[in-house]
Amino acid sequence: MKVGLVSAYDYAHPGGVTEHVRHLAAGLRRRGHDVTVFAPCSDKELAERDSDFVRVGRPFPIPMHGSVARITVSLHLTNRIKHYVRDGDFDVLHYHEPLMPVLPVTALRLSRTCNVGTFHAFARSNVGYYYGKPLLKRYVRRLHARIAVSNPAREFVRHYFPGDYRVIPNGIDVKRFQNQVPYPDLRDGMCNLLFVGRLEYRKGLGYLLRAFAQLKPQYPNLRLIIVGDGPLRRWYGNFLARKQLDDVVMAGYVPASELPRYYASCDIFCSP
The missing domain is CATH 3.40.50.2000 (Glycogen Phosphorylase B;)
Structure with a gap:
């Protein structure tokens, strides 16, 4: 299959979601799938070194849930994202934190293929989910499958967006x-x-x-x-x-x- 992995976070910066995406991409490729990763990236040369990675936007540090999320907030990426998700002929687009701005949620809105979302986060509350729920519900409905990396992550997102979520824990490359x-x-x-x-x-x-x-x-x-x-x-x-x-x-x-x-x-x- 041709699979696109879409991440909200700076692909050059260490982090749990980025490591998850990187190892998932490697695992899928070992199984013979054609995988492309889309993410913002602070290292402009990374896309040149990795032909299976597409840099989409420049990340900026945004305080969030007691941490700092390095995401792109550019509102001028719609045409680029549309080109990637519609002309890429993907069998599956897999979004990591699919409701995060700007890249995942825009790609999800424009996608015309099978959409899978993995939810990684857990927090006591989410102001964005709470106030954005009326708008975000339409994006959640575009997901054909929903994954959470843990039971707490599932209960957290399900509190705002009820539905079926399959728990698939983060994998470990034991070798x-x-x-x-x-x-x-x-x-x-x-x-x-x-x-x-x-x-x-x-x-x-x-x-x-x-x-x-x-x-x-x-x-x-x-x-x-x-x-x-x-x-x-x-x-x-x-x-x-x-x-x-x-x-x-x-x-x-x-x-x-x-x-x-x-x-x-x-x-x-x-x-x-």
């Missing part, structure tokens, strides 16, 4: 994590507790730091490894300094190619 060599300086007899994620409130690192502060006196050989960067990096650093906590490694941003070695180096992974 990527097999036979990895740990970092020697992290395999020194300490018990390594690993956190991986963007340093922002909703990722919950603050809970883990407070727990670590309580556990460290009881387990002196415990070490915390923090992989990721974000707007709260300085705040978390100040917290560690105030608590005078030792054996904390703030690795910062780590390329995707190096992440498996951090997992191989840890004894415990924690995602608060």
